[in-house]
Amino acid sequence: MMKRLGILVALPLAALAMAQAQTPGGSASAPGKSPRAGAVSAMPLTEGTVERVDKARGEVVIQHGDLPNLGMPAMTMGFNVADKRMLDRLKPGDKVRFNAEIVKGEATVTHIEAAR
Numbered sequence: 001m002m003k004r005l006g007i008l009v010a011l012p013l014a015a016l017a018m019a020q021a022q023t024p025g026g027s028a029s030a031p032g033k034s035p036r037a038g039a040v041s042a043m044p045l046t047e048g049t050v051e052r053v054d055k056a057r058g059e060v061v062i063q064h065g066d067l068p069n070l071g072m073p074a075m076t077m078g079f080n081v082a083d084k085r086m087l088d089r090l091k092p093g094d095k096v097r098f099n100a101e102i103v104k105g106e107a108t109v110t111h112i113e114a115a116r
């Protein structure tokens, strides 16, 4: 299921990235936006609870809320992490807020922070 979802999500994202790369200045897709306004800051963080941390596999299992950018409802699942050092700050039971994207076909946490 995750593989199929990954392909469905990754293709439009790749097409969008190529379209932006071929548009000088990217003005067609983001009128008036500064190039510094990156995708990360524009994306709302999703709430979650850490269920398991697997440093050997570079994976964190998160019980997460809706992930609109991945077209994913709330569920508990494993994520890769963009940087394995993220796992050092996580332990089961932690309340977190995070972003996830499809990287190389896998759901990957690209930003994570403690929730308050």
Ligand SMILES: [Cu+2]
Pocket (backbone or CB within 6 Å): 064, 072, 073, 074, 075, 076, 077
């Ligand atoms: Cu999920």
